[in-house]
Amino acid sequence: MTPDARNMTDLFYGAINKHDTGELLRHFHPGAVLVTPVGVAEGAAEIAWLYEHIFVAFPDLTFTPWHQMLPGDPVFTEWTMNGTHTGPLWLPDGDTLEGTGRRITVRGCAAYALEDGLIVTHRVYFDQLELYAQLGCELSPGRS
Known part of the structure; x- marks a missing residue:
């Protein structure tokens, strides 16, 4: 990984772990797109809203990056994300899951396309x- 990319990811995850949306947005291009399993956010306002929502749902949320690579x-x-679900969590179907008080530890990964050092x-x-x-949710098969 290049020093610039490593520095960007260190600062980026530092901003997430501080729940500092303003600092977090400084790493995004104004027209950036964030694609997650729960939805797509386009531009700074939508990206800020998505992160702020996650920070309310998990007020102690932290990300621990454990492997980074930049072959190009x-x-x-x-990363591993850890937190306690105490606030409302927006679900992909538009419903909300109220705080459960449960701790989570979830592994995941992210890919970033950069332009001039911005995501x-x-x-x-x-x-x-x-x-x-x-979070204690049960899988319920859909009906066809």
Whole structure:
């Protein structure tokens, strides 16, 4: 990983762990797109809203990056996210899961496309079933 990319990811995860949305947004290009398992955010306002929502749902949320690589572009980071679910969590279907008080530990990864040292595309991947099972949700097969 280049020093600039490593520095960016260190600062980026530092901002997440401080829950500092303003600092976090400084790492995104104004027209950036954030793609997550729960939805897509386009531009600074939507990206800020998504992170602020997560910080309310998990007020002690931290990310621990444990592997980073940059063979070119994009940058990849594998991480573990830990936190306690005490606030409302927006679900992909539009419903809300109220705080459960449960601790989570979820492994995931992210890919970042950079332009002039700023994130233009941030794609986040994690196992939603792993997260929702830790929150006490039950799998219910849909009807066809």
